[in-house]
Amino acid sequence: MVYQISLSETNPEKDISKLPILSTTEQQKLLIEWNHTQTDYPKQACIHQLFEAQVEKIPDAVALVFNEQQITYKDLNSRANQLAQYLQILGVGAEVLVGICVERSIEMVVGLLAILKAGGAFVPLDPAYPQERLAFMLSDTNVSVLLTQKDLVSKLPTHNASVICLDKNWDAIFQNSQDNLTTNVTAENLAYVMYTSGSTGTPKGVCVIHRGVVRLVKETNYAQLTDNEVILQLAPISFDASTLEIWGCLLNGGKLVIAPPHTPSLEELAQIIQHNQVTTLWLTAGLFHLIVDEKIEALKSLRQLLAGGDVLSVPHVQKFLQTVENCQLINGYGPTENTTFTCCYSITAPLQPGASIPIGRPIANTQVYILDDNHQQVAIAEVGELYIAGDGLARGYLNRPDLTAEKFISHSFDDNSPTRLYKTGDLARFLPDGNIEFLGRIDNQVKIRGFRIELGEIEREIAQHPEVRENVVLALQQETGEKQLVAYIVPHQHSSYTHNQLRSFLQQKLPNYMVPSAFVLLESMPLTANGKVDRHKLPAPSRERPQLEQAYIAPQTDLERQLAAILGDLLKIERVGIDDNFFDLGATSISILQVTARIQQELSIELPAVKLFQYSTIGALAKYLQLKQNSQPAYDKLQNRAQRQQAARSRRRHHQQGV
Structure with a gap:
């Protein structure tokens, strides 16, 4: 393809790297046609206000189902109001962060809703996280109030927050009014801070505002989110898939079925879906592949299945399309920094052997640009870095102004109107039909079961072990299509290093999904001619017993x-x-x-x-x-x-x- 570059007569000294190389037709498609996603949604409303609107509309409809318990929209609203009043007495208001460390339960949803109604923003803390990670998050957010459950109190690290046990302290909470509260919170205020893996070796808190969540679930175009939906809540609240599950349901009048707090077996998951007549389900790519292999019959009652967090296997998608009728399969893509989803692709036609599954087009009120190193648009079918704009963007990173400035940039495509962009670090390209193909990462970041992981964070933790001299961590593709974290270890000479010792060490510092499942002992790292570790020469893990x-x-x-x-x-x-x-x-x-x-x-x-x-x-x-x-x-x-x-x-x- 040949491009013509015209030097501007009005600005002949302009840097040639800043000059557009696309034809007018291509610019029209990339900048306008394929990014024309605006819809008329309630962009000035807050999450809790939209929930309260549903309470007015359908007060006696079932909002939550948990085991044999049910609670209506009216009762959920009343309980959340009582807790919100209690939180306000403790000083919770706009921009105040409140920790919440609970298992899946009705109390969990009451807690989340109450924090927002009080005007605050919630910080989800997974009970499965190691104490060291929880301690960092509590310190970084400096929460003054922490919602939890009595069985979890002794498992939490030392902190200074006032503790409210949602399954114990209701005698005091019930004394408060059941009426809706009035706050000065707007759509620009914080809704939650969610932590993701950090390239510097520490987690980073993503600050998401109310508008980002509302844009995700109201008047959107990637799925049907209505009062007819029964949605399963399966993801931990520390994982942003829960944002779609919880608020996609409750802000649209649907019924939210909460999975048990433990990890359900496939048989149990199938029973939950069938018994509750679940219509909409979100699964990580790994769990989608497993259910298609083992329990595909359980998916036949669904109307919508959204899968993502990693690359979908074409054979598994083919099997699903051939077996499950009347269910829309949707491939979803998006970082936490853009509130769960950025692009979606409805998979309908049979796939050709060797084909890849696109991540689709930007969802409503979202724009996507694929740029080169000079932040200029690349041509259709050319590879570049994916940048995101629109109403889903997070405010930035908590207490990390330098990182925020690096990842959230101001850019102008027409020299007149600056646009705020998030730099994803993902490689992609536009296909001729306007869909986007994901091509991997620029940096050392991977996705495991839907979570973004910086391999450097794991390597830095391993390096803290006194018996380890060098280490490298890779995410290797398995036969099933899943990724496996493998750590390559060079111990100090004459050390007493064991894999089991290192695994125990890491389990005290990292979430379990970040602990390598295989360890390979090496005498030395293979090096390139430039003296760097040659990752291509690292051996595959042995089948021998570790x-x-x-x-x-x-x-x-x-x-x-x-x-x-x-x-x-x-x-x-x-x-x-x-x-x-x-x-x-x-x-x-x-x-x-x-x-x-x-x-x-x-x-x-x-x-x-x-x-x-x-x-x-x-x-x-x-x-x-x-x-x-x-x-x-x-x-x-x-x-x-x-x-x-x-x-x-x-x-x-x-x-x-x-x-």
Whole structure:
């Protein structure tokens, strides 16, 4: 393709890199036609105000379902108002940050809504996070009030906030008025601060305003969000998919079905979808692939399925399209900095072998630009960096003005009207039909189960271990299409380094989804001619049993051998001992769901995923299954409180936030 560049007669000294190289037709398409996404939505309204409008409209409609509990829009509004009044007494108002560390429950939604009604902004704190990470987030936000549950209080790090237990302190809260509150909060005020992985080695808090959320869920064009929808709330509130689930439902009059606090098995998830007649579901790419493989029948009742957070597998999409009728499959893309979704693509036509699935076009009230290194538009089909503009943009990063200025830039495409852009670091290109193809990252960032991860953050934590001299972390593609975090370790000479020791060290510092599932020991790093680590020459993880503290003990019974075979096959490990902890072998929440599905398929035993957190070795699991088959009611009664508490601790420790 040949481009003509005309030097301006009125400004002959202008930098040639700033001159447009696109034809007028291309500029019209890229700047105007493909970015014409404006809709008439309530851009001046706040989240809680739009919820209150639904309460006026449908007060007796069911708003929340949790296990056997139900609560109407009117009752949810009343409870949230009482808590909001209580929060205002404690000083919560506009721009005041309030921590919330709770398991999935009705109280969780009451807490989120109450914080917004009081005028504040919530800071979601995942109970599964290590104390060190929670301590950083509490310190960075300096929250003065923290909503939690009584069983979680002792698990929290030291802090200075006033604690409100949502399952304990209602006697005082119930004394307050049930009427809606009046605040001076506007659509420009903070709604929440959500933390993502940081390239500097510490998490960064993304500051999202009310308008960003409203733009996501009101008068939008990528999905049907109406009062007829039944939406499953499955994502942790520390993951921005929950923004779509919760507010996409409640601001449009739908019914929100809250999943249990533990990680449900595929069978349990299928039962929840079918029993509650869920119509709209959001899944990470990894969980979508797993359900398509193991429980695709459960998806047949859906009208809409949104999947994303990573690249979708074409074979899995093909299988879905061929099996599930009358359900719209939508590929969603977007960073937390642009409030959950930026682009969406409705997948309808059969896909050709070798095809990739586009991320589609910008959703309503969003603009997307693909620029070169000089911030100039690249031609259609040319590769550049994806930049985002529009009403979904976050305010910036909490307490990080330098990073905010680096990532949120002011740019003018016509020398007259500056536009605020977010620099994503993603490579992409426009296809001739106006859809966008995602082509990977510019930097060292990856996505695992929907979470953005800076590999440098993991490497910096590993480097803090006293036995480690050098390390590199890669995200390797597995046969299933999922990514696996692999850490390559060069220990100090004469050190007593073990993989198990390092894994335990990292579990105290990083969320579980950031802890590598495989470790490779090296004498030295392979180097390029320039002396840099040659990542292409790093070996794939071995199928051998990893180095563990406990000695290998072979399975003894038929059941133990069957379980070991299932786990070994899924984790790509040749030998699994009866005392080997599943998570020390590299199991994740996705592989745990795969294990439970395989056990049901091959052994005809229904096993909740939570049991693999409680009985996390072949030996313990085999004994449980044997006793369960012999006398399940009697055995269940024998489980003491200590065992149940240990199970809860294990679930929180190993819970994977992308599922």
